[in-house]
Amino acid sequence: MTSPPDQRIPAGLARIGLVLRHHAWAAAGERGLTPTQSQLLAFLDARHRDGLPVSTLAAELALSQPTVSDAVAALDRKGLVARSRSGDDGRVVLVRLTARGRREAGHASRWPDFLLRAIDSLDADERAAFLRGLVKMIHSLQEDGQIPVSRMCPSCDYFRPHAHTDRERPHHCAYVDAPIGDADLRIDCGDHRTADANERPRLWRLFIGGRPPGADVPHPALPES
Amino acid sequence: MTSPPDQRIPAGLARIGLVLRHHAWAAAGERGLTPTQSQLLAFLDARHRDGLPVSTLAAELALSQPTVSDAVAALDRKGLVARSRSGDDGRVVLVRLTARGRREAGHASRWPDFLLRAIDSLDADERAAFLRGLVKMIHSLQEDGQIPVSRMCPSCDYFRPHAHTDRERPHHCAYVDAPIGDADLRIDCGDHRTADANERPRLWRLFIGGRPPGADVPHPALPES
């Protein structure tokens, strides 16, 4: 009855997914929103610019276009977003936060305290290791096309993996022009500039391969096809 | 514009939550189910016994009782579960898988391959570290009452943390009567027997505190109130 070895990590992730979902309903509900609406607000807040097309939102949140269309219409009714046709392309509808929307977004994009407390219960090393694991998993999911390429350091034009010899902060971010460590890696960086598609694998290999000495790592690089 | 330090782990978890949600819809949809229905089937499959009350299902899946009532009714219509009044207590309705339900549950409870691949992209050490992080986070969430106490080793009557000196497998499971390591920890063990409430904190402290030598860990134990 011992379950196969790697059912444990997904089980744990699912468990945490449960909390996140539950919290999303509870928190959004208080403010008369739904989880999807909150996510939209948070996403628009992070990259407000001059509005984003419905199709982009759908792709980024991994929802179908009609679902986003629905949700945007609901937010529009509530006066939290405004829609306008793009001048460049008359088919495109740009979605932008209103002032009230921006206020709501502030609440929507705050992580729940209990989750921050949970992360606080890890010490610094554990946090760094955990973050590294997350980054690798997300990378693998992106490779698989299961997830839109996210704005992570190792796919960013400004990222220079292992540019320094400092064990603590081996990498370098050319945007802020400062050395950064594994613990500083961004998952969804506002200043991210996606590197060229041909360039990304090289960046990733550098990031993964260049481990600190003493570890003659046989880095697995995706077992089979 | 650098975001506060611990926004990264939640961002990563949210990202993975996105994939899980998306996959849940896609996979369940193929079989004419919804994510909630799949989860119910999977849960009933894991602890089938003689059926579980609706209220238990609601608590375990962190849903409201009417939501579960609805979903169970839908599964009943599809012939995947059967409902029966409990003999012990005439108010209680026990939900049990039918034969067809058990077959469906097999599909429902398999983790998607791409997730297993993502986990595979971590090496053994990284996996163990990641799993340990998950266990600690889930523990913290349970303490906070954000999540039903899950069937994890460190809250189990059979668990003997640091019973051995072996660095690889320091703990012992009295159920299977074998030494186990951090990498073997269960998140949702079928044979779990929840330890007494007074006993659990001691178990957890032993598990966390008894780190390998060389680490004079100042384990943080929840910063403030």
Added chain:
DNA sequence: GGATAGTCTATAGGAGTCCTATGAAACGAG
């Protein structure tokens, strides 16, 4: 021993999610 209080489930009602399949504009190319 019967009224009262508490528990468990189902139902009602309402807004929204999420899908597929279409419809209706607006672009782009021949």
Added chain:
DNA sequence: CTCGTTTCATAGGACTCCTATAGACTATCC
């Protein structure tokens, strides 16, 4: 100036998820 394509909105259907409440049963207290 028409195809064919892209982009968004709508329609329809099954469900999710909530709160509030009704119905059935159990437990408790004079």
